[in-house]
Amino acid sequence: MAKRDYYEVLGVEKNATDQQIKAAYKKLAIKYHPDRNPGNKEAEEKFKEAAEAYDVLRDPEKRQRYDQFGPEGVNGMGGFGGGQGFDMNDIFSAFGDIFGNGGFGGGFSGFGGFGGGQQRARKPVFRGRDQRMRVQLDLTEIVNGTTKKFKVKKDVVCEHCKGTGSADGKVETCSTCKGTGYVIRQQRSILGMMQSQSVCSTCNGEGTVIKNKCPYCHGEGIVAGETIEEINFPAGLQEGMVLTLEGKGGAGRHNGVNGDLQIIISEKPHPELVRDGNDLVYNLLLTIPQATLGCQIEVPTVDGKAKLTIEPGTQPGTVLRLRGKGIPAVQGYNRGKKGDELVNVSIYIPQTLTKDQKKAMEEFASSSEFQPNESMKSKIFSKFKAFFD
Ligand SMILES: [Zn+2]
Ligand SMILES: [Zn+2]
Structure with missing residues (x-):
């Protein structure tokens, strides 16, 4: 099924501001929220569709690529499994905060099987934030692969309370929900008694409360910090590819699970070589005598110069192939197999001549x-x- 235009999905103009986009998404997300539409498949689809549109349009870079190239432009850029379809947990983990605290699902993320029925006996495990960073690699690094170290700013476990959020190490059972994490409300309606279950707003579903909060993290168990990460870049990466390092993102509240670290690859252009898939292209300009009489010539490659023999009588438009001087495939059946460098021959025709x-x-x-x-x-x-x- 063809995807609807993301602007159309959110009901905003092409030139909508970030604020307008966020507001439009929030409206739809609340309208189609699974808590409001239990068991309604259509609402679930609409909810997912809106999240997908929002995921692209809230990110200036993705939005620009989407405007320029359409849906293809944002494929493989990461986000929700690279456009492979949305998981409800992904949506809550990425945009959960848009609902604020309280309200739907308590605003926490990674509930461990959202929408899987009404039983919420399991306590929520808070998932940390995903971090994103852009890394620029040059062609040599792309061809050979490389390892680099980076400082990554992210949430880390509060060392004062060891992530518990409690100043004295004590947590108490929530009196509102008696530790279950949810409350059942009964309401009289024209259809009779209605029972609804929702996440306990006192404890946000944790079943426990902290009376004496750690002053360093305000009871969250996480604080802003940074770590040094050594990141291995396999050979053959491409502009726009996303490396997802699981568990290298921000720490989760109350000793939850870490988010992921997503590395967006950007390619530094080479001054002389142009990339075409896994091949590299070099435009070689010969003089008339060089092409006519033949010669030995040097051409740039990613690992230094290569000698090339120009046969006498070489025609413009000839393509010479330096086998294996291209970029290795990063994935697929031919993984590791290197592309070629293609040397495109052009002949320089002098535009001014002396009398002789x-x-x-x-x-x-x-x-x-x-x-x-x-x-x-x-x-x-x-x-x-x-x-x-
Ligand atoms: Zn603390
Ligand atoms: Zn509670």
């Missing part, structure tokens, strides 16, 4: 052997045809 050069050129032009005959022409053009096929 002009005379020499005229003499050259008058010699009959210089004119290509029909069989030479067809030989040259058939070679190009083979290349374009």
Whole structure:
């Protein structure tokens, strides 16, 4: 099924501000929230669709790529499993905070099986925030793979309370929900007695409360901090690829689970080589004598210069292939197999000539052997045809 336009999904104009986008998403998210529409598949789909649209439009970079290239432009950029469909847990973990505290599902994330029925006997495990960072690699690093160390700013476990959030180490059973984490409300309605279950707002579903909160983390068990991460970049990465390092993101509240660290790859352009998939392209400009008489020449590659023999009579448009001088495939059946460097030959035609050069050129032009005959022409053009096929 073709996807609806993300702006249309959220009901905003193409030039909507971030605030307008957020507000539009919030409205839809509340309207189609599973807590309000239990067992309603259509509402669930709408809820997911809105989250997917919001995931792209809230991120200036993704939004720009989406505007420019459409849905294809944001595929493989990470987010929710790289556009492979949304999991309810992902949505709550990423945008849970949009609902604020209290309200739906208490605003915590990673409930461990959201929407799987009404039983919420398991206590929530708080999942830390996912961190994102952009890393620029040059072609040599991409070809060979590399390891780099980075400082990553993220939530870390509060060492004063060891992540418990409690100044004296004590946690007490929540008196509102008696430790179950949820409350059952009975309401009289025209249909009779209605029973609804919701997350306990006193303890946010934890079943426990902290009377004496740790002053350093205000009872959260996490504080802003940073860590040094050594990150291994496999060979063959590409612009826009996302490496997800599980558990390297922010620490979760109250000794919950860590979020992920997502590394967005950006490619530093090479001054002379242009990337085309796993091949590299170099545009070589020969002089008329070089192409006519043949020569030895050096061309740049990602690992230094390579010698290349130009045969006498090399035609412009000839493509010379340096096998294995390209980029290794990072994944797939041919993983590790290197692409080639393609050398595109062009011939420089001088635009100004001295008197003597002009005379020499005229003499050259008058010699009959210089004119290509029909069989030479067809030989040259058939070679190009083979290349374009
Ligand atoms: Zn603390
Ligand atoms: Zn409670």
